[in-house]
Amino acid sequence: xxxxxxxxxxxxxxxxxxxxxxxxxxxxxxxxxxxxxxxxxxxxxxxxxxxxxxxxxxxxxxxxxxxxxxxxxxxxxxxxxxxxxxxxxxxxxxxxxxxxxxxxxxxxxxxxxxxxxxxxxxxxxxxxxxxxxxxxxxxxxxxxxxxxxxxxxxxxxxxxxxxxxxxxxxxxxxxxxxxxxxxxxxxxxxxxxxxxxxxxxxxx
Numbered sequence: 209x210x211x212x213x214x215x216x217x218x219x220x221x222x223x224x225x226x227x228x229x230x231x232x233x234x235x236x237x238x239x240x241x242x243x244x245x246x247x248x249x250x251x252x253x254x255x256x257x258x259x260x261x262x263x264x265x266x267x268x269x270x271x272x273x274x275x276x277x278x279x280x281x282x283x284x285x286x287x288x289x290x291x292x293x294x295x296x297x298x299x300x301x302x303x304x305x306x307x308x309x310x311x312x313x314x315x316x317x318x319x320x321x322x323x324x325x326x327x328x329x330x331x332x333x334x335x336x337x338x339x340x341x342x343x344x345x346x347x348x349x350x351x352x353x354x355x356x357x358x359x360x361x362x363x364x365x366x367x368x369x370x371x372x373x374x375x376x377x378x379x380x381x382x383x384x385x386x387x388x389x390x391x392x393x394x395x396x397x398x399x400x401x402x403x404x405x406x407x408x409x410x411x412x
Contacts, residue, residue, distance in 0.1 A: 239288030
């Protein structure tokens, strides 16, 4: 028979459900997916923003934009967003998961473009605080060929994912079950983007 202390130890090793009742199976709708289903009035516009930032036509590839999202989420230690967007980036970048892992470890030595090596430090600065983005970081990005729109979108992706990371973790949502779940999500995102069906956009 388990003692009280052993039960306490066991409880600490089990990931609890979200802090509020989302009314969904969090094993199939982990992280922000459960939050979108719970509150579609806010979830729909948030996913619209993600579609604009990560899916809509842009001079930065979809893989590179996912990489920025994954990198910032890693800096924020948000397990769900880091692992989900790492999978999404890997699905859309030639280097796959090995490249994404290299970026998480050290973007400066990772086999990515000079442009991305200049944009990721801007994203990292935003993660620390907006005022950490310096003229020298912007000048370096422009010298690497970044357009004003690319710099703008890098800042906005980083800022948006700081919000998403805090949203996901602030409500104690569960991460995905395993890498295969993220891989399946990645294939869907690569195919259709961040789709929200009309019946998930309720009123009030």
